[in-house]
Amino acid sequence: MVQVNQLxxxxxxxxxxxxxxxxxxxGQSFGLxxxxxxxKTTFFSLLLDLIQPSTGNIINNNIxxxxxxxxxxxxxxxxxxxxxxxxxxxxxxxxxxxxxRGQNKADIDALLSKHEEFFNGEILxxxxxxxxxxxxxxxxxxxxxxxxxxxxxxxxxxxxxxxDPTTVNRLKKIIKELAExxxxxxxxxxxxxxxTVEVCDRIVALNKGEIVKDIQTSEETLQELEAFxxx
Amino acid sequence: MFKHFINLExxxxxxxxxxxxxxxxxxxxxxxxxYFLMAFLVLGIALYPLLEKSFPNQKPIVIVNSFxxxxxxxxxxxxxxxxxxxxxxxxxxxxxxxKKAKVIHFVLLKSLTSIYNxxxxxxxxPFGIFCILKGNYVTINILFWMLAMYVLVLIVNYANFLIKxxxxxxxxxxxxxVILALLLVGLEYFEVFKISTFTGVALDNLVLQPALSLxxxxxxxxxxxxxxxxLKANFYLDNTLQSKAQEATTTDLSWTKRFGExxxxxxxxxxxxxxxxxxxxxxxxxxxxxxxxxxIYTNPHYKDTPAFFVIVGILMxxxxxxxxGQFIPSWDSNYYGMMMSQNIPLKQYLAxxxxxxxVSVVVLAILSSPYVYFGWHILAINMACAxxxxxxxxxxxxxxxxxNKKRIDLEKSPFMNYQGTGATQWIVGLPxxxxxxxxxxxxxxxxxxxIAIIVLAVFGIIGLGMRNFLVNKIAEGYRKRxxxxxxxxxxxxx
Numbered sequence: 011m012v013q014v015n016q017l018x019x020x021x022x023x024x025x026x027x028x029x030x031x032x033x034x035x036x037g038q039s040f041g042l043x044x045x046x047x048x049x050k051t052t053f054f055s056l057l058l059d060l061i062q063p064s065t066g067n068i069i070n071n072n073i074x075x076x077x078x079x080x081x082x083x084x085x086x087x088x089x090x091x092x093x094x095x096x097x098x099x100x101x102x103x104x105x106x107x108x109x110x111r112g113q114n115k116a117d118i119d120a121l122l123s124k125h126e127e128f129f130n131g132e133i134l135x136x137x138x139x140x141x142x143x144x145x146x147x148x149x150x151x152x153x154x155x156x157x158x159x160x161x162x163x164x165x166x167x168x169x170x171x172x173x174d175p176t177t178v179n180r181l182k183k184i185i186k187e188l189a190e191x192x193x194x195x196x197x198x199x200x201x202x203x204x205x206t207v208e209v210c211d212r213i214v215a216l217n218k219g220e221i222v223k224d225i226q227t228s229e230e231t232l233q234e235l236e237a238f239x240x241x
Numbered sequence: 242m243f244k245h246f247i248n249l250e251x252x253x254x255x256x257x258x259x260x261x262x263x264x265x266x267x268x269x270x271x272x273x274x275x276y277f278l279m280a281f282l283v284l285g286i287a288l289y290p291l292l293e294k295s296f297p298n299q300k301p302i303v304i305v306n307s308f309x310x311x312x313x314x315x316x317x318x319x320x321x322x323x324x325x326x327x328x329x330x331x332x333x334x335x336x337x338x339x340k341k342a343k344v345i346h347f348v349l350l351k352s353l354t355s356i357y358n359x360x361x362x363x364x365x366x367p368f369g370i371f372c373i374l375k376g377n378y379v380t381i382n383i384l385f386w387m388l389a390m391y392v393l394v395l396i397v398n399y400a401n402f403l404i405k406x407x408x409x410x411x412x413x414x415x416x417x418x419v420i421l422a423l424l425l426v427g428l429e430y431f432e433v434f435k436i437s438t439f440t441g442v443a444l445d446n447l448v449l450q451p452a453l454s455l456x457x458x459x460x461x462x463x464x465x466x467x468x469x470x471x472l473k474a475n476f477y478l479d480n481t482l483q484s485k486a487q488e489a490t491t492t493d494l495s496w497t498k499r500f501g502e503x504x505x506x507x508x509x510x511x512x513x514x515x516x517x518x519x520x521x522x523x524x525x526x527x528x529x530x531x532x533x534x535x536x537i538y539t540n541p542h543y544k545d546t547p548a549f550f551v552i553v554g555i556l557m558x559x560x561x562x563x564x565x566g567q568f569i570p571s572w573d574s575n576y577y578g579m580m581m582s583q584n585i586p587l588k589q590y591l592a593x594x595x596x597x598x599x600v601s602v603v604v605l606a607i608l609s610s611p612y613v614y615f616g617w618h619i620l621a622i623n624m625a626c627a628x629x630x631x632x633x634x635x636x637x638x639x640x641x642x643x644x645n646k647k648r649i650d651l652e653k654s655p656f657m658n659y660q661g662t663g664a665t666q667w668i669v670g671l672p673x674x675x676x677x678x679x680x681x682x683x684x685x686x687x688x689x690x691x692i693a694i695i696v697l698a699v700f701g702i703i704g705l706g707m708r709n710f711l712v713n714k715i716a717e718g719y720r721k722r723x724x725x726x727x728x729x730x731x732x733x734x735x
Contacts, residue, residue, distance in 0.1 A: 058582040062724050082584040092731075093579035095509070096651065097516040109505035110583050139516070 011036040011163060011195045012057070016066035019052055019219075027052045027219040029066075034197070034212075036162075039189035041210030041227075042199040043235065048216040050199040051089065054167050057197075058087055070163060083111070086161035088152035088169070096141030100133045100151045103140060104158065111159030118158065125154050128180045146172045153181065157188075164188060165197045170205045178205065185209040203239065207232045215239075242339065246347050269668060274356050278363060285364035289371035302372055302386070302448060307441030309390070312361075313397050314422075320357055320401040321408075323667070327351040345472045349465065352398060361394045378448065385451035389444075392457040399464045406471060408522065502586075506593030513572055514565075517651045520572060523564040527601065530560040531608055538615040547690050548682040550619065551697070554626030555634070555674045557609050561601035562630055563670040566638030569594050570719070574648040574730035581723055587716040595635050595712060602630045618690070625697040626677065632704025634673045636711045641669075643718035646729025 014032040018025060027049040034040045042050050055061045057068050059075045067074050070081040087093070095103055101122075108118040122134060132147050140148060149172055156164050169185070170178050186209055188196050200206045206213055207227055215223035215238065223238060225231055254263065292301035327348050334344060369387040373380050408415040428434040447453045494508045514520040537543055537553050556563075565572075570590075573580060580590070606627035613620040677697055685693035704711070719726075 060578050060581060060724070060727055082582065085582075087582055089578065092576055093582075095576050095579075097512060098509075102512070106505055106509060107583070110585060 011038075011071055012197075013069040014066070015069070017056065017063055017068060018065045019049075019056060019061065020064040025219055027056070027216075029053070029221060032214070032221065034195060036195055037192040038212055039185065039196040039210045040198070041206035041213040042197065042216060043201070043203055043206050043213060044199075044216035045201070045239070047218075049219040050216060051167055052219075053216070054087065054089060054165055054197070054199065057165065058085070058089070081163075083159075084162040085165070086111075086156035086158070086163070087165035087167075088149075088156045089165075089167045091145070091148050091152070093152055093155075094140050094148055097139055099137070099139055100143075101135075103151060104155060107155050107158050111161075113159050121157060122154070125157075125184070128154065128177065128184065130177065146174060146177065149173060150177065153184075157184075162193060163195045163197070167199050168201070169198060170200055170202055182209050203235045204232060207235070242343050243347055246344075266668060273668075277360060281360045281363040282367070285367035288364065288368050289375070293375075300376070301368075302376065302378075303441070303445055305368065306444035306448075307437050309393065309444060310437050310440045313393060316357075316361070316394070316397050317401055317404075320397065321405060324355060324357050324401060326402060326405060327355075341473060341476050342469075345469055345476070348472065349399075349402075349468055352402060353395070355398070358394060358398055362391065365390045365394075382448055382451050385454045386444075386448050389447055389454035389457050392454070392461050396457065396461050396464055399461070399468050402468050403464065403471065408525075500596065503589050503593040503596060506590050507596060510572075510593055510597050513651075519649070519651065520565065523561055526564060527561040527605060530557055531605065533557055534609065534612050534615075534619075538612060538619060547618070547622065547685065548678045550622045551626060551678040551681045552674045554609075554623040555630060555677055558602050558606045558623060558627040559630040559634060559673070561605065562598040562635060562638065563673065565601070566594070566598055566635065567641065567669050568649060569639060569642035569645065570726070571642075571645050571647055571649040571730070572651070575651060577730045578727055581727060587719050588712055591639055591712050591716055591719070595639060595708070598635050598638070599631055602627050602635075618694075621694050625694045625701070628698045628701030628705075629677050630701070632701030632706075632708075633677075636704060636708070636715065637673065639712070640715050640718065643715060643722055643726075646726055648730045648732060 012032075012034040014029050016031070017027065017029045019027040026047075042053065044050050052061070056063055057070065057075060059079075062076060067076060069075070070085060073081045075081050095106070098106065104118050104122060105115060108114070122129075126134075129150060133143070133150060140151060143151070149169070153166060153169055156166065166185075169181060173181060182205065185196060185198065188194050189209060189211065196210075198206065198210060210227055212226050213223070213231060213235065214221055214225075215235065223235070225234065254260065288305070289301050292299075292304050296304060365387050369383050369390075372378055372383045372386075376383070404415070404418055407418070425436055429436055443453075494511060497504045497507045497511070500507055514524065534553055534557055537550070543549050570577065606624060609623050610620060612623065677700075680700070681690075681693045681697060683693075684696045
């Protein structure tokens with residue numbers, strides 16, 4: 011589904027990302043782990059064509075992302091709060107994204123009611139603008155918004171950060187559900203090794219912009235990763 | 242401590258993504274400043290001999306004193322629209338061991354360095370020197386008079402500060418100022434209570450009694466204190482003191498659906514304007530500017546320069562377009578990254594902005610139609626200007642927007658959130674007004690003003706006909722510069 015070729019990103023002579031070759035097959039749930047500055051967000055930004063690659067390219071479902079925009083209809087992402095529109099209420103935001111993805115109000119309402127538990131009664135019908143919600147609640151909105159319009163590629167940058175333990179567990183359930191669907195490719199990044207191991211079939215560890223581990227998740231994966239990141 | 246603040250400001254300026262554009266504007270402003278410095282200096286030097294010659298029976302200083310109040314009012318109005326208030330990014334400073342008072346003093350004192358405080362000095366000092374040399378006054382008295390004059394100017398400086406904040410915060414409290422001003426003008430006009438005579442006499446006394454200059458100094462202290470208190474009370478990231486966490490109101494905007502594909506963006510733009518203070522003020526400004534015509538058309542001075550009416554027409558029908566349009570797409574800078582990763586046809590995004598500005602031009606054109614009272618040609622010029630705005634200026638603004646890299650923080654606390662409320666925003670709009678005026682001038686010189694009006698309108702109609710094509714071309718520019726724009730919008734600025 012996603013094919014990375016000779017990709018690198020260089021800022022002022024410093025290489026922040028360098029991936030020779032990486033292939034993420036359709037339906038895989040793909041975890042990206044690494045320390046701060048390892049290049050996780052850079053990789054996702056490149057995948058979303060928010061920054062330009064210094065060399066190489068990324069191909070998303072046979073579409074090269076920095077030359078065509080055809081990948082947008084089937085790709086959804088939540089990188090950070092800058093993906094939200096602060097002066098809208100959560101409902102308005104969902105409907106807006108729905109409009110962009112060709113969904114009608116009923117489709118959105120159905121999706122929202124399905125995730126009512128995840129929202130924990132703190133999001134909908136609260137008469138609050140997104141800018142007045144807490145960071146965690148903003149994140150909930152952003153994550154559910156990526157599910158609008160049945161995307162085939164879902165990209166979540168640090169989805170577990172800022173969330174309370176209950177919500178983290180509910181989020182894991184949602185991601186696992188996505189992962190079970192053979193049509194949906196999920197890309198998740200995190201600092202938290204355990205969460206990532208739990209929801210992903212495959213884990214790639216980045217260090218200083220390069221892939222240092224690429225493992226299919228098994229019983230021993232967590233220990234292996236912990237050993238790698240141990241001081 | 243102030244040294245650090247100045248250092249931070251310099252870095253913020255030179256390291257910002259839009260430094261090129263900023264420097265360009267600064268240079269342009271520099272020329273204007275030099276021009277005005279010269280003009281004021283000439284006025285200052287010529288004032289005394291001129292008054293002495295024209296009114297040989299009166300002392301020049303007495304005449305000047307009776308006009309001071311008009312000068313100050315004019316200065317206040319000009320400052321309100323032109324002077325940008327000093328701003329500072331306070332968030333990183335809030336938790337550092339810096340006294341709030343220090344930051345506020347810095348901001349308030351910084352406003353003293355504004356060029357608007359230098360201009361009056363160029364009049365006051367030469368005039369004062371003339372008074373000392375030729376006027377037979379006690380030198381020390383004139384020196385105190387000069388001091389008092391300058392203190393009055395500074396009072397205007399801080400009064401403007403206060404009024405501008407009121408204007409941005411709450412339009413209702415601002416109305417109080419307007420009513421007070423109208424009342425004073427009315428009393429003066431109908432000669433019930435001539436404030437100009439009153440202040441004139443007061444200032445004449447000040448010349449005799451230098452100790453009286455203590456009064457303006459005390460007023461200055463008072464108004465500085467008011468400003469200080471106001472800023473201190475608002476020195477928070479949220480704005481809890483004034484508006485309690487706004488309750489969201491969902492408005493039904495389903496009527497926009499009839500505009501087809503641009504509907505979602507149109508809804509978004511309307512909410513953007515209505516729910517954020519900054520863009521909302523542009524609406525109020527538009528209505529205020531409708532009165533601009535009254536100022537010009539009643540003045541027989543401009544009768545013979547119809548080209549000037551073009552500028553007025555462009556401004557009145559296009560003021561919202563100018564104020565809103567020049568910050569496209571910065572209004573959406575907070576979430577521009579999301580917009581660019583969504584399935585958004587840039588063309589529709591731009592078409593929605595163009596549609597919104599077009600509606601504003603049409604509405605303002607209709608509202609300005611009562612000026613037909615001053616003659617049919619005024620109406621014709623205004624309508625031609627509106628057409629020109631629709632056809633030519635809107636695409637130009639959209640095109641210029643593709644080079645916009647400056648972030649606008651809608652969610653920042655209202656504490657000193659005044660980007661785009663100074664002279665620069667008018668300078669950016671200057672070519673948009675001058676160019677049609679030049680066309681009009683040229684054509685009316687060669688033929689006549691009727692043909693000139695038609696030519697303007699034809700330009701507009703051609704532009705409207707090409708709207709679709711132009712928006713497509715412009716959208717390509719946005720696509721090409723997308724990465725720079727995203728990067729620029731990521732920078733937090735003052």
